[in-house]
Amino acid sequence: MSTLKIAIQKSGRLQSESLQLLKSCGINVENGRDQLKVTIGNFPLEVLYLRNSDIPQYLEDGVVDVAIVGENLLVEKGNKVKIIERLGFSKCRVSLAIPKEIDDNKLSYFQGKRIATSYPKTLEAFLKKEGIESEIHVISGSVEIAPNIGLADGICDIVSTGSTLFKNGLRETQVILQSEAVLVKSLQIKPAQQEILNRLVFRIQAVLRAKNTKYILMNVPNDKIEQVSAILPVLKSPTVLPLAEKGWSSLHSVIDEGTFWNVIDELKLAGAEGILIVPIDKMVI
């Protein structure tokens, strides 16, 4: 029987949410503390726990069919692979930063300066495009310390909350790229594996859609149903069920969480009462 080989980070920032996503898709996967290769009982999937930085090459070579990695790593490695779904977690950016006391936000600050980074190719391409010539120092971690120890005049590294920059007396000056975790496939994937991947993507999309959407229920006087419904951006049309109390109905729909906060006052004004917002587990459209 065919199986789809998926690479997940062995340990690090992406691992737990990657596994959580597979579990939300109904795939019984355990983490790879002891085993680096795990076969799943209830889905034709083989999970390989690998070093993040090795994954793009494995994809290009067809050693694995699909993987979850940070988009920034794909940009840096430049392997020929295909992004099939943005997953919405591990959001970060690759940015330039300088010592906070330097009052120069212009990119020209970096002209002829030394920049420490773990993302040399990304940085080099950016500087080339901008016509800046700098000396790039490649270091594999703790990049933010480089200016403090006299190794560089600035850095280029991943920023998320900005707390690592702050703790090291640095400030972000330019964002080079935005990144999030992505599902990415090998261009060498075989038809049988592609068919399994389609099933996996179907489940992933149902999970991701549900994450951003809520189920909304409210009580509405019958003569206000039309007015309230018009406010709701519904999938099809809302479900309306009679309440035991005469003249009232329960109106059910789905709503994007962001939209909900924008229309709540309108719904109340239009006559809705007892509004409930409930999480959705999966959403298939």
Ligand SMILES: Nc1ncnc2c1ncn2[C@@H]1O[C@H](COP(=O)(O)OP(=O)(O)OP(=O)(O)O)[C@@H](O)[C@H]1O
């Ligand atoms: N602070 C952060 N906030 C959000 N996402 C991050 C952050 N740091 C890294 N990431 C994302 O997580 C990915 C993995 O980062 P992590 O530091 O766990 O592994 P790594 O050291 O790059 O790789 P390896 O597994 O090869 O050691 C990065 O490529 C990036 O996309």
Ligand SMILES: O=P(O)(O)OC[C@H]1O[C@H](OP(=O)(O)OP(=O)(O)O)[C@H](O)[C@@H]1O
């Ligand atoms: O803006 P922040 O929220 O502070 O996050 C940014 C930091 O997170 C990453 O390091 P990580 O903790 O993954 O350590 P590593 O360098 O060992 O990979 C990245 O390299 C930054 O140092």
Ligand SMILES: [Mg+2]
């Ligand atoms: Mg890291």
